[in-house]
Amino acid sequence: MSEAKILIVEDERKISRVLQLELEYENYQTEIAADGKQALQLIEEQAWDLVLLDIMIPELSGLEVLRRVRKKDETTPIILLTARDEVHDKVSGLDLGANDYITKPFQIEELLARIRVHLRKPVQKQTTGELLTVGDLAVNLNGHEVKRSEKLIELTPREFDLLVCLLKNKNIVLTREQLIEQVWGFDYYGDTNVVDVYIRYLRQKIDKGFDEAYILTVRGVGYTIKDNGA
Secondary structure (H helix, E strand, O other): OOOOEEEEEOOOHHHHHHHHHHHHHOOOEEEEEOOHHHHHHHHHHOOOOEEEEEOOOOOOOHHHHHHHHHHHOOOOOEEEEEOOOOHHHHHHHHHOOOOEEEEOOOOHHHHHHHHHHHHHOOOOOOOOOOEEEEOOEEEEOOOOEEEEOOEEEOOOHHHHHHHHHHHHOOOOOEEHHHHHHHHHOOOOOOOOHHHHHHHHHHHHHHOOOOOOOOEEEEOOOEEEEOOOOO
C-alpha cells in the first residue's frame, strides 16, 4: 500500500523544502507548487490525499485556489497555511471549504498531527431524507435545502451544518465548545469565537426580516433554537 500523497503549495522556497523533507521523512509522497496556477494544474492532473495550501501565494491566492478546487472536489482534505492571525481570514478559508488551518510560525509536530487526523477521517455524507423543522423553518437533509415560509435560503456548507446541529438539539443550549466539536470536529484547533461569526451569518439569513427569531443567545452559556410548539 502506497503512502499518502501530499501537495505542498508554498512560494517561500525554504519553508516548502523544510515541509517536504519533514513529510518525506514520515514516508509521505510530496510535490511542491510555488504559485496558485501551478497548484491548480497539479490538482487537476493528479489525485491527492491532502493539500497544504498557503494563502499568500503569487498568480492566484490560496483562497482563490481553494474556491476553484471546491467547485469540483468537496472531499480532498485541505489545510491552510497562513501568517495571518485575524478571525476574518480564518473564517473565509473555512467558509470556502478548508478543513483546517494553521498559523505561521507553527511547530512541525502540530502540523503532522493535524495531517494524520485528516488522512484518517472518513468522509461523512448525509444519506437520510429526514426533514428538520421548527415553526416555518424547514431543512431537508438529503436535498441540502433550507426554506423559511416556503422561501428558499442559500447557505454555505458550514452554515448548513451549524443550522442542522442546532435543529437536532432544539431546546438544548449548546456551548461554543460543543458546537465546535459537533460542526468543525474534535480536531479543530482554532478560536471558538468563529462560532459567533457563523451565528451572525445564520441570523442574517434565517431570522432577519421575520417577526420571530429562532436562533437565541443564552448569555454566558451559548446558543439554541427554541421550539415554542414543542
